[in-house]
Amino acid sequence: MSDASPRTRDGDAGIRIADGVRAGIISGTHPPGARIRQEDLAAQYGASRVPVREAIRQLEYEGLVTVVPNAGAWVVRLTLAECEEIYRMRERLEPLLLQYSAPHLGTTDIDELHTLAEQITATGDDTDAFLALDTAFHFASYAGARTAQLGDLVGRLWNSTAPYRRAYVSSWSADARRIAHEEHHLMIASLRDGDTAEAERILAGHIRRTRRHLARTPEIFDGAGDHRVT
Amino acid sequence: MSDASPRTRDGDAGIRIADGVRAGIISGTHPPGARIRQEDLAAQYGASRVPVREAIRQLEYEGLVTVVPNAGAWVVRLTLAECEEIYRMRERLEPLLLQYSAPHLGTTDIDELHTLAEQITATGDDTDAFLALDTAFHFASYAGARTAQLGDLVGRLWNSTAPYRRAYVSSWSADARRIAHEEHHLMIASLRDGDTAEAERILAGHIRRTRRHLARTPEIFDGAGDHRVT
DNA sequence: GTACGCCGGATTGCATCCAATCGCAAGCAT
DNA sequence: ATGCTTGCGATTGGATGCAATCCGGCGTAC
Numbered sequence: 001m002s003d004a005s006p007r008t009r010d011g012d013a014g015i016r017i018a019d020g021v022r023a024g025i026i027s028g029t030h031p032p033g034a035r036i037r038q039e040d041l042a043a044q045y046g047a048s049r050v051p052v053r054e055a056i057r058q059l060e061y062e063g064l065v066t067v068v069p070n071a072g073a074w075v076v077r078l079t080l081a082e083c084e085e086i087y088r089m090r091e092r093l094e095p096l097l098l099q100y101s102a103p104h105l106g107t108t109d110i111d112e113l114h115t116l117a118e119q120i121t122a123t124g125d126d127t128d129a130f131l132a133l134d135t136a137f138h139f140a141s142y143a144g145a146r147t148a149q150l151g152d153l154v155g156r157l158w159n160s161t162a163p164y165r166r167a168y169v170s171s172w173s174a175d176a177r178r179i180a181h182e183e184h185h186l187m188i189a190s191l192r193d194g195d196t197a198e199a200e201r202i203l204a205g206h207i208r209r210t211r212r213h214l215a216r217t218p219e220i221f222d223g224a225g226d227h228r229v230t
Numbered sequence: 231m232s233d234a235s236p237r238t239r240d241g242d243a244g245i246r247i248a249d250g251v252r253a254g255i256i257s258g259t260h261p262p263g264a265r266i267r268q269e270d271l272a273a274q275y276g277a278s279r280v281p282v283r284e285a286i287r288q289l290e291y292e293g294l295v296t297v298v299p300n301a302g303a304w305v306v307r308l309t310l311a312e313c314e315e316i317y318r319m320r321e322r323l324e325p326l327l328l329q330y331s332a333p334h335l336g337t338t339d340i341d342e343l344h345t346l347a348e349q350i351t352a353t354g355d356d357t358d359a360f361l362a363l364d365t366a367f368h369f370a371s372y373a374g375a376r377t378a379q380l381g382d383l384v385g386r387l388w389n390s391t392a393p394y395r396r397a398y399v400s401s402w403s404a405d406a407r408r409i410a411h412e413e414h415h416l417m418i419a420s421l422r423d424g425d426t427a428e429a430e431r432i433l434a435g436h437i438r439r440t441r442r443h444l445a446r447t448p449e450i451f452d453g454a455g456d457h458r459v460t
Numbered sequence: 461g462t463a464c465g466c467c468g469g470a471t472t473g474c475a476t477c478c479a480a481t482c483g484c485a486a487g488c489a490t
Numbered sequence: 491a492t493g494c495t496t497g498c499g500a501t502t503g504g505a506t507g508c509a510a511t512c513c514g515g516c517g518t519a520c
Contacts, residue, residue, distance in 0.1 A: 012299060012503095013503080013504070014287075014503090014504095037471075037472095038471080038472070039471075039472095047504080047505090048504060048505045048506075049472090049473095049505090049506095050280065050503085050504060050505070050506095051503080051504070053284065053472090053473085054283065054284065054287055057244075057284055057287055057288060058287060058291060061288065061291040061292075062291075063379060069242060069472085069473085069511095070471085070472060070473075070510085070511050070512065071471085071472080071511090071512070071513090072471070072472075072512095081378075082378045082379070085330075085377055085378055085379060085380060086379065088326055088380075089323065089326065089379070089380055089383075092322040092323060092326055093319065093322060093323070096318055096319065096322055100315075147315055148311075148312045148315055149293060149312070149315060149316065149319070150315060150318075150319060153319075153383075242473095243473080243474070244473090244474095267501075267502095268501080268502070269501080269502095277474080277475085278474060278475045278476075279475090279502085280473085280474060280475070280476095281473085281474070283502090283503085299481095299502085299503085300480080300481050300482060300501085300502060300503075301481090301482065301483090301501085301502080302482095302501070302502075
């Protein structure tokens with residue numbers, strides 16, 4: 001679907017296809033376990049199978065699809081252990097990314113974070129709105145980072161777990177949501193104080209608490225997660 | 231070079247080529263800044279340019295080559311800041327990987343580590359021997375980890391800095407080498423005691439100290455690093 | 461009735477061929 | 491003499507076509 005695009009010309013067909021499929025995986029159009037056929041994507045994006053294969057390879061290295069030689073490609077289906085592993089990596093890497101970003105965040109940037117945090121508090125039960133704003137909030141806090149690899153890696157880790165985040169965030173109690181909101185505001189206060197080390201600790205705890213909650217929600221990773229293939 | 235291989239048949243030509251080029255980058259055959267031409271690799275590995283392109287894309291996502299659309303591919307040339315960033319990531323991730331590995335390391339595994347550490351102490355001024363054994367030591371300490379992504383990621387980080395490691399390790403003083411040896415033995419002792427947390431701290435300090443030494447060796451990253459292209 | 465073997469369709473993997481883009485150098489104008 | 495333009499060679503990007511491989515069902519033998 002999407003706009004059929006004006007055929008191919010520049011040197012980025014594979015990138016465009018990868019972007020489209022990645023968006024489909026994150027948004028849930030391609031659910032975990034869904035088969036990815038080269039020819040379908042080629043027809044869908046008006047391209048040949050060569051750039052499609054490049055796109056699939058790229059997504060494989062982003063951890064979004066699994067490729068089996070001479071068999072095919074499927075959207076990655078994570079186990080609970082694998083998802084916890086990703087959160088443990090985030091727990092260590094995102095404070096480092098925040099350390100890179102914090103010195104370059106100005107007062108207006110932090111005001112922006114405050115606005116986002118307020119909007120998150122106001123989402124109430126709207127899980128989709130919470131997910132979008134929470135993602136925006138955290139990446140806005142990383143906007144100051146001038147990193148070559150770390151920023152992209154953190155983005156990939158978020159994308160890897162995107163198909164599962166909706167499921168377990170919707171299972172949060174009102175109390176769990178309230179704690180998340182308070183952690184956001186605490187982190188903002190520390191950033192405003194220039195206490196980057198404390199902001200890092202709060203962020204690490206924020207992710208760690210989410211991971212521990214995730215470990216208590218194993219039913220997400222049973223076969224229940226596979227919707228029908230489109 | 232290498233064995234010309236019996237043409238293509240199975241579904242792994244791209245993987246084979248990527249393995250070969252990766253080994254060439256790590257070993258120094260392809261130094262940082264060297265141009266990578268698709269047709270050359272195709273001829274070298276007896277394949278077409280299609281799997282070569284897949285291999286280059288893969289290496290790009292491993293952080294080993296830089297691809298410019300419609301221009302070509304070059305072996306990545308890191309700046310000091312980028313190299314420090316990678317070490318900061320390692321400083322956070324490798325203790326986590328050790329945490330995954332330590333519970334599965336038996337007495338024989340730790341004895342093996344001890345043997346490697348003793349061999350490292352005996353290398354003296356032989357930089358190549360030190361590099362090989364040091365790599366073997368650290369990855370042996372991670373051998374118990376059953377991770378889906380973290381282990382591969384750490385391997386990629388090591389590979390990314392491989393072309394530069396030789397240069398700055400050879401600049402180490404005898405004292406710096408002695409400290410590294412002692413840290414190895416301290417880590418082994420902690421692992422033998424079952425004190426994983428202490429082993430993690432030692433490992434983090436080990437990497438951090440190396441990073442700080444690296445920051446005092448900026449001359450490695452000047453144009454001096456580009457050898458001639460083979 | 462069950463297990464093994466075989467064959468057909470479908471899909472992936474690779475090679476070859478053509479088009480588009482970029483870098484570079486020679487030529488021209490100022 | 492210097493700067494800009496223009497054309498050519500080299501290299502990459504993409505499309506098409508063919509061979510190899512794998513999964514499904516069907517038939518046969520035990």
